[in-house]
Amino acid sequence: MTKPTSTATLQPANPAPQTPWRERPLQPMKVAAELCGVSIASLYRFSDEGRLVLRRLGGRTLVETKSLIALIESAEDWTPYDRGKEARAKRKEIARAAMQG
Numbered sequence: 525m526t527k528p529t530s531t532a533t534l535q536p537a538n539p540a541p542q543t544p545w546r547e548r549p550l551q552p553m554k555v556a557a558e559l560c561g562v563s564i565a566s567l568y569r570f571s572d573e574g575r576l577v578l579r580r581l582g583g584r585t586l587v588e589t590k591s592l593i594a595l596i597e598s599a600e601d602w603t604p605y606d607r608g609k610e611a612r613a614k615r616k617e618i619a620r621a622a623m624q625g
Contacts, residue, residue, distance in 0.1 A: 546593065550581065550589060551586060570595060575598070576591050
């Protein structure tokens with residue numbers, strides 16, 4: 525009898541059903557931070573600002589999903605801005621003057 529040569533990992537016959545994150549009442553801090561693309565420290569700051577609701581359960585700090593969704597939906601549309609434009613123009617002016625002088 526030969527051993528199977530497959531390197532595939534074994535999957536349980538009936539994997540546990542996964543509840544979509546939006547349907548869970550609470551999220552671990554790490555998951556919440558990953559979902560909205562910020563650090564855990566930022567989540568605490570949002571809580572201090574009243575923009576996010578944190579809960580304690582079983583010695584863990586968890587994020588209330590409804591407030592996390594509201595925080596994500598409050599994100600502003602991205603628009604480019606010209607921060608540093610004046611400084612770049614001044615450096616160009618100095619460089620041109622140096623080349624001509």
